[in-house]
Amino acid sequence: MANVIEGVIAPAGLRASDAAGEPMLVTATELRRAGLAVSGDRTRLTAEFPVGSQTSLLQMLTQEPNPRLGNGLLSLLTLPLIAGAGKAGDPELVRSALELNAREVAQLNYCHFLGSWCVDPKGFLTFCHFAPNTLLGIRSGWVHDVGTRAFARTRWAGEQFGLGVDAE
Secondary structure, three states, rough: OOHHHHHHHHHHHHHHHHOOOHHHHHHHHHHHHHEEEEEEEEOOEEEEEEEEEEEEEEEEOOOOEEEOOOEEEEEEEOOOOOOOOOOOHHHHHHHHHHHHHHHHHOOOOOOOOEEEEEEOOOOOOEEEEEEHHHOOOOOOHHHHHHHHHHHHHHHHHHHHOOOOOOOO
8 A cells, every 4th residue: 555656546647647538528518518618628628617696617637647646637626706805825715725625524425525625826716636547447427527526516615605606
């Protein structure tokens, strides 16, 4: 177990991302069918989810390797400015990210919690998740699940700030 990263995960990360290609295209199609704004191709996907009168932004990227784990799928779910004034080092935003992490672990049983809420460099609350190729290969449909769970996570986060998905 001590050498699992070097012996198993990193070698699988040397090949192209297992999320690229058909998994990304299928996920984009399914999110479009749900009426969401989606763009992308075989290597990247961008989708917007309603939250209050604004939207959150999901980015799914297959060409952003992890320095230790190699290739896989990086997903970033960024909330609109609902919880702060867009300053990366703002203690209130950092506190909000930590609180979201704690609440999500306690409240959500339909979303895996592989990742973390954090404050991105532009001062937005963002859920950051990386799945290495070894994890993507465990079960087909992982990429689709990341996309649909991001929508569920957006709805939940909006509720935490008193925003509904249909509010205007």
